[in-house]
Amino acid sequence: MLRLEARPIPSTLMGYAAPVIALLATVVFGSILFATLGKNPVAGLTVFFITPLETVRGLTEVGLKMVPLLLCALGLALCYRSNVWNIGAEGQLVVGGIVAGGVALLASPASIPGYFLLVLLAGMAGGMAWAAITAWLRDSFNANEILVSLMLSYVGGLLLLYLVNGPWKDPKGFNFPYSKTFDAVAMVPKLVPGTRLTWGIVIAFLALVVIWIFVARSKAGFRLQVAGHAPLAARFAGFSAREGIWMSLLICGALAGLAGALEVAGPLGQLTPQFSSGYGFAAIIVAWLGRLHPGGCVFAAFVMALIYIGGELSQSRLGLPAAITGVFQGMLLLSLLTADTFIHYRLRRV
Amino acid sequence: MLNARRSLFLGSMVAAAILVTGCGKEEPKPAAKAVGAPKTEPLKVAFAYVGPVGDGGWTFAHDTGRKEAEKEFGDRIKTSYVENVPESADAERVIRDMATQGNKLIFGTTFGYMEPMLKVATEFKDVKFEHATGYKTADNMRAYDVRAYEGAYVAGIIAGKMTKTNTLGFVASIPIPEVVRNINAYTLGAQSVNPKVKTKVVWVNKWFDPGKESEAATALINGGADVLLQNTDSSAVLQTAEKMGKLAFGWDSNMTAYGPKAHLASAIINWAPYYKKAIGEALKGSWKVETNWWGMKEGAIDVIAIGEMVPQDVKKMAEEKKAEIKEGKFNVWTGPLVGNDGKEVLAKDAKGDDKFIAGIMFYVRGVEGKVPSNK
């Protein structure tokens, strides 16, 4: 019989090999899945892993899709490392988008150049404010942040619905629940002309670098993690768990809010009732898949973006139902998680 | 993931509309399956759906239309679809990809695709775009919608005769003009046969959540309503009425089986005639930019499967009204029309044109409450 045995030190080799093994496993399972559905397995896998990356346009679309996933995942990873179970990045993203949209609606052609930076800052402030509610209730009332952040996500969605149906509805929009389109000066400039990719991707990677340095190098980043994992030890050393709660939630809120701002002031250009495709929730998977490490999050966000887009393509190219995409995505994620086990463990014959 | 990513917008049509004059007339008879005609490449047609085809409601109805069109044109066309396309930044990518894949006719079946479709339409001049329920058009993009309110009005006639409490209930989804119109039409239909009728409205703020729809229906029944109609997607409202011994209607498709004792009739949408027309025109090369708003006359809207419990005379009234609407003799929006704030909206005998209908964002007299977030 085989049994799992902890490795004395995590395997560096497996750290790199795990994603490859997972992809291979997905290829095997995926081939079986496509074959049982009467589709050519090679065609099926090509659509998921190659077609989205074949053209410049395709690459920019993958990049665009990565931005909100990466930003939210960076914030969430920080929370989870400090033992703060924020699962409400979606709400923080939505409220960030709302506040950013509010500021963007005030713009006119006469506004200062670079107005979009103001929009992005507003988005960060909005996300922070929403996350601050969770932090405050956790800090002052000891209210569990899983529940509060989740419930606040629903509330944020309804708030958006209220605004676009009421006060912020475009008066010329025939009563449809959409805001006016933003003035060009409020929009994030394009990175690749002729595509939809904005400077958002550069901003997301800047955020990545900042967070990476913060986690790996700064004293505050270290304190944050100590406070999260060993509150008692932290207290002796003079830092508090309170600090950890506030800091991680506010940073996550800011990043998620930024993601929301980049969506509304990026490819959309107006507030719509459903501007997020559930990025805040998908980012929870991204964060764990990236092993709560900023670099890992990039890889994970890329994989998630790819399988979302591959899912659409498999419908239009191969006529597969969207449901199969979910099955395939679930399989890929489960194989990745399984493969990760072998970084810390190995199989031994007993 | 937490939210059913469902949100679709049946919707308003055009304001400055050039409307509908006689668009039912030339239902294209697709040139009988070309006998011995030279084999040509099939026309590629793509559909973008906001929900899953298995939603049993809005998207299901569109996909049924797609399948019927496919049956009609056989190998002259090749259709494909992408379901669950959110009305976020994702929509533009999906629609652009359809265009790059050689689809020459692309249908977008929810209001939220309007801006994305316009953007893609400017890039692909040789592709024709059809947008459901919107109001913007372009050189190669036109709009289409159905007059669901005609069905709601006829349902209202039956409801007005069948109610014992003179209180109707309406389970509403998202406060867009389409839904507000249907609430009003239902109420007006009922008042045309029973002036004492009032309507209570509950909004669930979702297009799709059978549990919530059922809870809303329960609240309406507890509040005294005894005949319900809904503008949401599932059969939950009808089932709740059945459970609680009240009456209700099916919506979108024939829902008799879900509540045989409660089911008064089903107000249905049939997209097939329009899809056949549009694809036929694209095949013949007669496709041109216009705005099509189809109702009972064109076979896009109907009220069917009127239940056994409906007395013959009521059934006859409903059928007669249907016939009048079909012949264009009756306009649901005929004055005097009074808002529930007491202000007259249409003077006696004035008729609401399509611009008026598109802008309806108030309740008529007899509907309780006010339209959510309307100032």
Next chain:
Amino acid sequence: MEQLAPLIAATLSAGTPLLLAGIGLVVNERSGVVNLGAEGMMLIAAVAGFAVGFATGSPAAGLIAGAVAGMLFSLIFSALAIGLVTNQYATGLALTLFGAGLSAFAGLSYVGKSVPFKTTFEIPLLADIPFFGAAFFKLHPMVYFALLLTAVVAWMLARTRLGLVIRAVGESPESAHAIGYSVRAIRVGAVAFGGACCGLAGVYLSLIYTPLWVEGMVAGRGWIALALTTFATWRPWRVALGAYLFGSVTMIQFALQAEGIEIASQLLSMMPYIATIVVLALISRNPAFIRLNMPASLGKPFHP
């Protein structure tokens, strides 16, 4: 008063799926395991139960099938998160994604089908009591079953050896292991129970509450149930309190709308969520209250 009895009855029906799933998840989490796959398990059970109910014409068969389906589906989670010590949060989320896709695919042929089951029930004699009859005694048997299950689980966790072992495994798996209990077997069992209960909740939705199958019909209730376990500080009776509180606020906001109250419905729809947060904040003010009940090893992997 006249409207109060039906409001109570509606609240009890609306709270039942949340309670069923919540109770299972409490046992699940008391053993130290968080399974965010609740929504996926409910969807799988909803379609499996509907299919069996549709084929056999027996609601009981459908309910059992749903519970079994939920339980079997939870084994995927157990194999990974307990067997291979993968991250519980990520595994649960992947399970939800997987379940949503699989249920949609499996259920395609059941869209638009209906099951002609009996929909009205009453308890003889009791149902005739004025007010109380309409409020409490004309409900589906599953509503009472959920309460019975709550009582049994509360008793099991607090008073039996099994409950003690489950709690020990959740508090300190190392000690439980040291004194000879198989931590993993107990956790797999607890997760399976959670899966079965989530399964019952899912099939309650598709066969009883709104007897139909459509993709995604659970519509987030699995997440609410997960939130309720923390709301309840992992105590069974408080799950019931939370489930009915959530249900009642939902019903009350609909009732207010039906009365034509002039507050935007989007704001009214926020009420159940805000009420849950407020009540949680109020009851959590005493730190001991939470800490005493939270399983100390919740979410942490255990490897012997």
